[in-house]
Amino acid sequence: MLLNEDLSRRTLVHAAALEWMPSPAKGVNRRMLFRIGEEKARATSIVRYAAGSRFAHHAHPGGEEFLVLDGVFQDDGGDFPMGAYVRNPPGSGHAPQSEDGCTILVKLWQFKADDRERVVIMPGEGEAGKLRAGVASSKILFEGASERARAAGARRRFQRGGRGFGTLELAAASSGTTSACENPAGGCAGVVQSCAASARGCLRLRQSSIPLPIPRKQHMKTCQIAVVGAGLSGLYAARSLNAAGLDVIVLEARDRLGGRILTTGEDGLSSEDGFDLGPSWYWPQMQPAMATLVGQLGLSFFCQNGEGDVIFERMSRERPQRYSPTSMEQQSMRLAGGTAALVRALAADLPAGRILRGAKVTAMVLADAGIELSVETGEESASLLQAEHVIAALPPRLLEATVRFTPAQEPKTAARWRDMATWMASHAKFFAIYDQPFWRTDGLSGTAQSMVGPMVEIHDATTASGKAALFGFLGVGAEQRRAATGEQALKEACLTQLARLFGPQALKPLATILKDWAADPLTATAADRTGGAHPVAGSKEWVSGPWKDRLFLAGSETSPSEPGYLSGAVTAAEEAVTKILSEIHRQ
DSSP states (O other): ESSSSSSTEEEEEEEEOOOOOOSSSEEEEEEEEEEESSSEEEEEEEEETTTTTEOOOEEETTTTEEEHHHHHHHHETTETTTOEEEOOOOOOOOOEEEESEEEEEEESSSSSTOOOOEEEEEETEEEEEEOOTEEEEEEEEEOOSSSEEEEEOOOOOOETEEEEEEEEEEEEEEEEEOOOOOOOOOOOOEEEEEEESSSSEEEEEEEEEOOOOOOOOOOOEEEEEEOOBBHHHHHHHHHHHTTOOOOEEESSSSSSSSSTOOOEOTSSSSSSSSSSSSSOOBBBOOOOOHHHHHHHHHHOOOEOOSSSEEEEEEOTTTEEEEEEEOOOSOOOOTTTTOTHHHHHHHHHOOOOOOOOOOOOOEHHHHHHHHTEEEEESSSSOOEEEEEEEEEEEEOOHHHHHEEEEEEEOOOOHHHHHSSSSOTTTOOOOEEEEEESHHHHHHHHHEEEEESSSSSEEEOOOOOTTTTEEEEEEEEEHHHHHHHEEEEEOOOOOOHHHHHHHOOOOGGGEEEEEEGGGGGGGGTGGGGGOOOOOOOOOOSSOOOOOOGGTEEOOOOOOOGGSSSSHHHHHHHHHHHHHHHHHHHHHHH
């Protein structure tokens, strides 16, 4: 991975706007600021440890330095509270963890090879540095023959809501290397600025509007029901509960609605008449819940094109073969305008202001009056929402990986969530959009199966309005896709395959789209990069212990029938709504 790797160029990154990316260790997430390499990399990151999370013991051949931004970081060397600065030289190792949770700024592999000095600066320690105009405090964290690291806190510039805001500069200079991590005020959610001078390299992290540690009372909103996730199941549940007269708020981490339902135009942006990068089909006879919902919402639908021959590609050394398909007992159906038509119709039935986008739930605390939810909204601090009941309308594995529960979920419950694979999370879809469906003229349906790849299954994706397209599911695993030469190379390989199967016209698309769901942190976790089997319906016991009467799961994977499918999302939502209404009636 290469991220802001060119230190000869000035780069600005708003760290607070970056998504938290999962690390190989459960409960440890990262905001990557600078990176050259994969897991063992020269890197600068903001790393967040959930309570009880830890890494196995590992070495740092290139050295490591970190600054604790909040909480208490722990390793073999002891406990390091907020403001502690540690330099572990090349060849050192440790087993990092945090009992109560913490956030650190960490830099890896940016030491000189012969550096063997370990430095620990605890809060209150360190030599005072020279003050410049506008700087309230300065502390030298490390100073060697070729490197100096300092922390500088700016004077407060204005007040907002009882909290002071200023500017925090994190800077270091070295001869031929870059190494810095200073933060006297805590928090790290601003701008990354990297540069290089002709004589010496430097890395500077400059933050604006950084909250200084002045306590502020958080305002808490309240509602009867909080629904986490504005995909099909979340919106269906919210609509049903609202119709029953309950006060509902929907929290969606993305800036759009739909979750894994994503309908876009050829430019890859959401569209009311586009291509389904997520689920496309439903089967009315097999999935009556979906057929009923489509009818209730008055949505138009049409049959998946199946007229024409099917292509089968068995080996690279053999020509693809054409076959006349047998009649299908269950016809696949699609919605006019794309599957997002469901999302728009359900959202339209909710009162204005009840769906909050860009609102990511990071923690839930069980209280006497219900559940308190911590919600990140991109502002300086998390807001709080108190609800009598919560519906978590997202995949169980994602819920377990991204939300901290107090008290913790029972071990058997957490394990079940982790073990339930998220459908489509490991998959990727490729679309080629054309000016006309030329394959139909050649007597082909657009359906193909291949044992050669990179796509293993291909279908006609032409819309109800006549926008021509082919799409396919990639047979290349998520880890292989990550290690591949890039998105463009994958697209070119897919077009080459379409040309083998459907003719040279396939090489001239109007546009192409590649959606890799495994790279979507609001869909997939690190565990979803392998596997990909369809979820199997199991026990209805998804929540146990003290949470049982307050928290209800409604992700499609939790459905007792058709888990993972659109129909499963509807059924899971219906079950959650029924349980909540029963619990409210009982109370």
